[in-house]
Amino acid sequence: MFGHLSISVAFLLIVGASPVKADNHGKCVMYGQCKQTPRGALPCTNSDPARTLQDPKALQILKDLCPDLYAGGNTKTCCDANQLESMNKNIGLIKQIFSRCPSCLHNFMNMFCQMTCSPTQSTFLKVTSNDSRSVRSLDYVISRDFTYGMFNSCRNVKLPSAGDKALSVVCGRSAKYCTPESLLNYLGSTSNGNTPFDISFTISNKNVTIGKEVYHPMNETTSRCLDTCSKTDCGVPKLPEPLPCPGGSCFKGHIRPIYRQEQVVITRPKNHTVVKHFLPPPSNDIVNYTSLFDKEFLHLLVDFQDMIKKLSVKYENQLIRLEDICYRPTGQACAEISVLEYWQNNHTAIDKIKMGDFGFFTIANYLDHLTKCSSYPQAYDGTLNISCVSTSNQTIYPNMVFAGYGGENEVEYYNNTIAFVTTFLVQNYQDDRMNAVARAWEAGFREFVETFPKTNMTASVHTPTF
Structure with a gap:
């Protein structure tokens, strides 16, 4: 399963950035890496405005792995070049798992892109515990539309090398029993042996109040499976299952x-x-x-x-x-x-x-x-x-x-x-x-x-x- 393949969710916490939206004035809740753990690096708590990503190599990595989030020389992020370097070194296995469907890979990655590098993290993320400056747990408010759009784009993607569906590798259970909720619960739990800190997902299409603060769900647009993937990996519309011919007589x-x-x-x-x-x-x-x-x-x-x-x-x-x-x-x-x-x-x-x-x-x-x-x-x-x-x-x-x-x-x-x-x-x-x-x-x-x-x-x- 997920742990046996030694996939570190930590690398997913260091992906791309999103351009600042004109009507959104949020800021960071974390930035950079503070502490190394066996599961990966813990990000640092931070409440500063997003910073312009200037490192040419980091910008290229961002452009290659999250092209739709790349904003050229005016890209502002809540993640730094070291995080993007680490991501580039660790992305290989996730690419292998979801490579048959670029839409699925993009949607899956984007969920963590927004969490790690969005310049408006504070509008949908809340750090709930920290050790000194290191983030230990996080609330992530995410829209139902994005969650189900992401899940539906990945639900039928095959993993031929394992003779199974790709979700069986990242859901902590067989893809047959994987749901959008169970997928996020597994990915966000340190009990999976790979996630460096706990992520509690709240799935809602409406604003959510945590404590005294109102949070707006992360609701980026998802790519549909059929936009970039084969019908085999999107699940072709099913017809009634082949029904038997009594005695084979109808084939004479x-x-x-x-x-x-x-x-x-x-x-x-x-x-x-x-x-x-x-x-x-x-x-x-x-x-x-x-x-x-x-x-x-x-x-x-x-x-x-x-x-x-x-x-x-x-x-x-x-x-x-x-x-x-x-x-x-x-x-x-x-x-x-x-x-x-x-x-x-x-x-x-x-x-x-x-x-x-x-x-x-x-x-x-x-x-x-x-x-x-x-x-x-x-x-x-x-x-x-x-x-x-x-x-x-x-x-x-x-x-x-x-x-x-x-x-x-x-x-x-x-x-x-x-x-x-x-x-x-x-x-x-x-x-x-x-x-x-x-x-x-x-x-x-x-x-x-x-x-x-x-x-x-x-x-x-x-x-x-x-």
Whole structure:
């Protein structure tokens, strides 16, 4: 893991500088190196204004490693030439780990660039303890947008030499279980054996009060993975996992799709209600969701989709329901791809909630579960005791069920999604004559959706054309 590779976080505390912003008059909270420790050098406490970096070699190092922070001969920093020299000697392994994705490397480095050398350190950093003049612990207020933008740009970067993802090396745990919060917690803790002093990160998009001082989150713009990296290292949009062909029969002769996709797209264009989600303590952040994520609306969708599944259509003197024609990848449950599968289409699961001691605050509810599942679709939510996997044992990737999401820095929170997409899979036969029953049900399905009352939502339907 991280410690075994002897990566010193100390070198990350000595990177580039940021040009002074016209509307920001902060100053330094540390400058230079005061004391050497086995984990690296401790910076010195300092409350002076930033100094102009004049050393030509230091400026070149800064330009090479943090080019977007380089401001030519007018570069003011809260770090000195010795720190930049040390960084240049120790940067090799981090470059090796993240070299496959320059955007990830830049974002990862920039988090420490700003902490170490920003001329306005005092606006987002607070030294909380020191030994003589040496910094021993630090509070770092960092925006949620930057944190998630940085994390998302790195989350799928591969490390071929280790046969794993790069985050497994720097998160203190497998990349599968790494989150933005756990990544920062690990990087900032001296218990990792490499960080010279403790860094306590506060992740917030709002100003934070520490003691009597108000701090503004560090919120530099992040580079998106796809801007500079391969699709492999950015995580190409996932399609439904390959589903088996029963007995291999569908691969004999002319190949046709093994299932038909019956889709419903749900929107609420006339409902602009904001669903406010208060994140669990110790965070005091609020995340706003679109009206699609209203809990009562999710309950309505469960009922709506149940009606579709119970819909009976007459075909040759018999009534056909979805269960009669659906694709069953495991031979049991019908395959359904829906956001509701994160709760297994269950009203009780949606209503589950975990309260803190004495019932004073909420630890987790349906939106916390949604966040976990959209980040780790194969996970089991131990807090609420609900799996993220569907009733047909399929992985529901968020890009399959959310549409119209995104935003600044492409933070993958999906909270501003404007449409849900539900897909029912129906068996498709190589002998097209056997698909007549499916087409009959599809006609009834289209009619049902198109005539469904538009009081609380708008639903559009998409069925196969073959």
